[in-house]
Amino acid sequence: MNKLYDWIVIGGGITGAALSYELAKVGFSVLLLEQNSILSGATRFGYGGISYWTGTSELTRQLSIEGIERHRQLPQELDADIEFRELDLLLTIDADRNPAEILAQYANCYIAPKLLSTQDACELEPLLNPDAIAGAIQFRHAHIKPPLLVSAYLNALVQLGGEIVCETVVKLDRVGHKIVGVTTQQQAYRSANTVVCAGGLSRSLLKASGISSRIYFTHAELIETEPTDLELRTMVMPADTKRCQLEADASKATIDPLWDEVGHELLPSSVDVGAIQFRDRTMKLGQLSRVLTDPNVLPDATQSENEIRAKARQVLPKLADLKGTWYHCLVAFSHDGLPLVGALPDLEQIYLFSGFTSPLVYVPPLALRFAREFTQSSAFASNAIVSQLSPQRFGI
Known part of the structure; x- marks a missing residue:
């Protein structure tokens, strides 16, 4: 495989689908690799709640505001019914x-x-x-139905020229301190940047490539x-x-x-x-x-x-x-309940976008911010938000 992609995104759940779409939307060539042809991970079985009320810090409040605004825009932007609705959430208190x-x-x-x-x-x-x-x-x-949102993101990704391949990534390919692409069970792919959005499998994939991270x-x-x-x-x-x-x-x-x-x-x-x-x-x-x-x-x-x-x-x-x-x-x-978003330490061209305890409220705005941060037009204040979520904040 001789083609060089701007980005390889590993994982086709909500994190990978959202990030792939946002990267393609700002003009990058994107290859999304997902091991299952039918959605079968946490996105498939999620409750679909968008807990935008939960922000308890300046960071999470800002992301909560952006998250609910993004969800209200997405059905029209993606031209899809994601079953968006607003309803009451009841948090029950045990009798004792x-x-x-x-x-x-x-x-x-x-x-x-x-x-x-x-x-x-x-x-x-x-x-x-x-x-x-x-x-x-x-x-x-x-509330939404998560598989519908993923499908909408992926359809939009393809319309923007992004590619989706159903293959299992077995390792990240490394030359010195740079990650230059990935190897699947079928072949190798090359990219200028690689981002791991593999959810619960992120830790084992990084470990297989000799990379430590507190996910x-x-x-x-x-x-x-x-x-x-x-x-x-x-x-x-x-x-x-x-x-x-x-x-x-x-x-x-x-x-x-x-x-x-x-x-x-x-x-x-x-x-x-x-x-x-x-x-x-x-x-x-x-x-x-x-x-x-x-x-x-x-x-x-x-x-x-x-x-x-x-x-x-x-x-x-x-x-x-x-x-x-x-x-x-x-x-x-992650250990502190916040996602891991950004570059991994001591390596170049490899990023993590995973560890979302509240994925539906945080993923859409952070995917947008992440993608725009790599464009020359990212003059808005995204750095302060994304830098606080760096995987390096735990010293690894």
Whole structure:
């Protein structure tokens, strides 16, 4: 393969699709490499929530504002129905918790939360079990169907002249301190720049090329139901999310070396009871999170499904026994909950765009900023935003 691309983008989920489109839109030649012909990762199984209310710092507030504005523009820009809508998000508070204490955790959010009594929460969402909650925190939320957004990005990429190839990247090709392209299971491709957008597989791909980075992954498990006549009026999630603490504990520097050894379960699994219904009337229930250091291991589907349904039975009892299928995917994250965006240390022409705990709110604006930063016309203040998310902020 003699063609030299401006950019090779590895990974065709929401991160790779968005970034490929934005790079092509500003005039770069782009090759997107994705190992699966059918979307099967975290984007395929995501809830689709756009948590633009969550900004708690100047950085995240700015990205939250840009994120929701970008989502409101994208259906028209991409000429696609991505099922964008705005709805209520209910963050349920366990019956044995103090609502005021839980509410305090959200005091610094970009948009102020509203504390609902148990009665008010159940009036807003009748499928909730009033005996299981002490109330709920309400936010106005936004929502899309992630696979539709990815498809829209990819269609637009092709229209702009970008190329999409379904092949598995096995390593990054290196000459001295420069990454000059990639090798797949079929052939080699050359590029002026390469960016890893491989989500939960980013760490193992970098490791295979001798590159260290503090990016991690959980094994996320959920149930996707068949279409149902039941109507879930809101999006439901727990106010005290166990997954966030699991990620923080699993990414401490002291246990970082264990991530490069397969066979470890670093911490006990956790289950966060949540649910969302899509336009086709299917629902997603979950999620169970496991910290297994082998990205290729497959958890016990029966055991996991039983755990998810048991937890759902407490909070959303009418949904717990709906017919559905268990699914599993990898979800990338970083130690501080912020994505890893920018150049990798001690190497040239290689970048990381991954580790998004809240991908839908942050990916679209950051993909736009990233692409424009490499054009001569990037006179706006993108550097301050992107530099704060550098993979080098952890000293690696």
